[in-house]
Amino acid sequence: THFFDGKKHVIVTSSKVKEVPELLADYVEDHFVMETDIQLASRDYRSEKRGIKSLGIGPGKTAIIAGPCSVESYEQLDTVAQFLIKSGVKLLRGGCFKPRTSPYTFQGLGLEGLELLAQMREKYGLKIVTEVKDSSHIADVIAHADVVQIGAKAMYDHSILRACGQSNKPVLLKRGFGTTLQEFVQAAEFILSQGNSEVMLCERGIRTFENKTRFTLDLTGVAFLKHHTNLPVIVDPSHAIGYRYGVPDLTRAAMAMGVEGLLLETHPKPEQALSDAAQQLSLEEFEKLHQSLHPVATAVGQQII
Amino acid sequence: THFFDGKKHVIVTSSKVKEVPELLADYVEDHFVMETDIQLASRDYRSEKRGIKSLGIGPGKTAIIAGPCSVESYEQLDTVAQFLIKSGVKLLRGGCFKPRTSPYTFQGLGLEGLELLAQMREKYGLKIVTEVKDSSHIADVIAHADVVQIGAKAMYDHSILRACGQSNKPVLLKRGFGTTLQEFVQAAEFILSQGNSEVMLCERGIRTFENKTRFTLDLTGVAFLKHHTNLPVIVDPSHAIGYRYGVPDLTRAAMAMGVEGLLLETHPKPEQALSDAAQQLSLEEFEKLHQSLHPVATAVGQQII
């Protein structure tokens, strides 16, 4: 693959190619030999951490991304948006296309939901983070969102990865619950190698033998990603544990690791939520948690944005 | 959701609905209360096993589905096809859209590959099984294939599931390597509940802590699916172990369980294959294995087709 990085041409080959072909030798200014197919995301290629300019995300900053699991109505969304503005949160999340495992449950508001989110941006100046579930609605999501979230079940979808790679929207890529760290970074490579350098890696829990909790939040993996890649790392503790009681502790744990962002589910009336009722925080619970994050951030030299 | 099963209207609701609403009571002829969202695939709804009419697949039969991992050229495919015809195999498999994890490796021949497969059908009368990777090419795959294979990484994609549910092509649904049996059957429900009753469940290995083998073939799960669902079960041992040496033993193991089909990778020159070189059998190895399956089939009362 070939793309422009600023004004430079960048060509990426399989990691099996170990030297510059003779024919090209005169034209290549600089080259890197990589051990694995983790290439553009690797610290060997670019040692400084990448950031997301339009959002102010980067080293030393931790962005709070909050909102309901699903967009359900104007009233629901407006209540949350007002609340976030008061709390100083700048990124609103909300799902419109829900990747539910059962065909017999609520599937999301679709395009109508995207438009409700866009209204919140206009009304309150919030940035919108919303998820693409499959490639049939990728164009709509790119058009409406400020950050395109690629869901855990969609992260192997090349049509989505390619569309994101060719757009200029920042991408929040969720790790599949059965996805290795290697595969996760390779999915990011699909986007990076099309020329879009604004990719965030989001850990949201992997599937293990333990089933007292919904998933196992892989903070060991977060340590790996921080150390080996140049991409911002986001943590989603709500989906990982699947129960409200553990969200505050896990959020503070991720905060203490100095991650670049935290994805939190909050709903005005969690018990009435149309999806993930057990894990969403009420607005009061969210605010209490949010306040408790500031001293932890200070303790590890991060600034919450 | 609502669909026609023969001439009957069938309405499926969430398993949370436990009784017929009063308003509908006069119109409902028969109803089933299910414990979980496994409904149409459940033995409680339909106790006899479903089959695939056009392929002769069903109880007491084990279909061999063979061919290369990727369609690479006319010559490659023609060699395999001639070989299969001589062996008595009626189903040819071959991938055209490869769900590779790295963007820097061979991605498949795409539409050109589909057309090569269609030529084999015309020339030899073979039935074609080929995989859809994402929803951008689902229409092409449905148009060219006799059986639409939904890949392990695509099985949560609702656009694909819906398109398959609305087509009249049999579907071979692969289990994701991080997918629970419950979620796997629920993906089949998406297809069944749109009116397409010809769905096969294919176990191809799950991801576990063991990494001396590529995946762990879940034959315990196959026993579960045989017992609890009414859908035909197919086993793919090649992808599970990822190494040629174990394929014959695992294939015979699956055969001894009386599964409805076996998916096997064979290539004229495995060492030159553009994908999965380590696990594909040569044509000679395939034939030797194929011959060895007949006595096992007889021992458990199955007929190989």
Added chain:
Amino acid sequence: THFFDGKKHVIVTSSKVKEVPELLADYVEDHFVMETDIQLASRDYRSEKRGIKSLGIGPGKTAIIAGPCSVESYEQLDTVAQFLIKSGVKLLRGGCFKPRTSPYTFQGLGLEGLELLAQMREKYGLKIVTEVKDSSHIADVIAHADVVQIGAKAMYDHSILRACGQSNKPVLLKRGFGTTLQEFVQAAEFILSQGNSEVMLCERGIRTFENKTRFTLDLTGVAFLKHHTNLPVIVDPSHAIGYRYGVPDLTRAAMAMGVEGLLLETHPKPEQALSDAAQQLSLEEFEKLHQSLHPVATAVGQQII
């Protein structure tokens, strides 16, 4: 470590030692450089399969080892023993020290159970297979059993491994449910390197994310062990699935792989069993399964003993 293999001295070092030290060079007749700490069990050290002489276990034979999960009483054991004799089964299994996870459930008959088993040997000529749970009773088990079974939870216990290595009793080593194949074979190395060459490896299910079944029987791992080690491989399908319904299919699957032994739980009244009630076969179910194994064995060139 050092031991005698027949009349030869064998010295085993860490696999980090890559050449014979100069001082020893004159005394060393033959040496092997191994890649990993799988050494004596490796096909590189001894390519032909090991067997268990006293039991007739070895290549081409599949031994049936059957009996109740727990020894509960003389009557229970005598009923099973008579039944096995009639069926032609020569190896009786039964647990006396139960590694229960909860302290509030039945813990086994202990020494009294061992003596009941010994009575069955005298009365019927059956060989006795029974499990050691921790090192406090290892001497008793070695004294009473014909085969010492090391349980899945005890297989890292060096005192047990050492005691077994120094005894002349064959050992049936169960794989821990969280144990990699590498670690499993290394536990066997502990025994082999003390001079006891009669070790059988028993796969009994590993713990994965799937919880519709109790464990996941790792037949992919069995293929690995058959290919890479020289030790006999035994399969225990009862514990793996944890439910009676799947035992026959999984047993036939293991049979079709040509394993050297099958471990089956059978109880005169499974529903009254003091442990593992859900997975034990009744004597009738056992016999039906046993009969069905013969044609599968014949199909793959194995003889059932």
Added chain:
Amino acid sequence: THFFDGKKHVIVTSSKVKEVPELLADYVEDHFVMETDIQLASRDYRSEKRGIKSLGIGPGKTAIIAGPCSVESYEQLDTVAQFLIKSGVKLLRGGCFKPRTSPYTFQGLGLEGLELLAQMREKYGLKIVTEVKDSSHIADVIAHADVVQIGAKAMYDHSILRACGQSNKPVLLKRGFGTTLQEFVQAAEFILSQGNSEVMLCERGIRTFENKTRFTLDLTGVAFLKHHTNLPVIVDPSHAIGYRYGVPDLTRAAMAMGVEGLLLETHPKPEQALSDAAQQLSLEEFEKLHQSLHPVATAVGQQII
């Protein structure tokens, strides 16, 4: 089982017993009906958190337990001990019986190591934490240690659990890497139900499909244990990740969750360590991390001891 809790008689039965038998009714002062076999460790039985009196461990405190993976020599241990005293650490850990998976590597100093640890206690007043690997040396460990650590591979060993239950030494119980949270707490129940109420639960990483890191630290499980049990929770990040680079971040993450203790490996010359060389911190790295923990502790209202 029956034991004394202070001056009260406590009787624990299987959780299947749902009411007080008539015969005992007159003698029972209070009774609890538990849903599962998590009973004495449950918040339903005792809602306030238990602590370890002799060590000052309990709610609001986080104890640092530090030292080398293996006790190697007097010099090594003395260097570490002096260092810890200067840093204000009061608990010295060091292994004498190493549960190595390969028989061909360093197995620990055994009893000699225990005596070196005891010397450190006399010389510096440090409390000694050391691991029991199997029941053959449990009496020695109980005699020499201030805290008996039960290793991850030994935690199902009933002889060890029983010996610890009958001793008056605090117990640090490590979770097996293949052990569910339910089984983990049940192992603690074995100890508690013998009358020893001073048990700490130590999470040290579970085995998952991810192998870029050695294990996956289950902080989601830590959140579960904090919420559902009354036992102190300790975290061991060194063994979980297996690489030095991630230890500081994971330690701060655990600190931010307010756990009751942190187990850290530090060695004067990690690169020369006889075991776990890749994951031990140098004394300088340890001290840097130790210092960084204080502001995090303050941020979440914990005091480091």
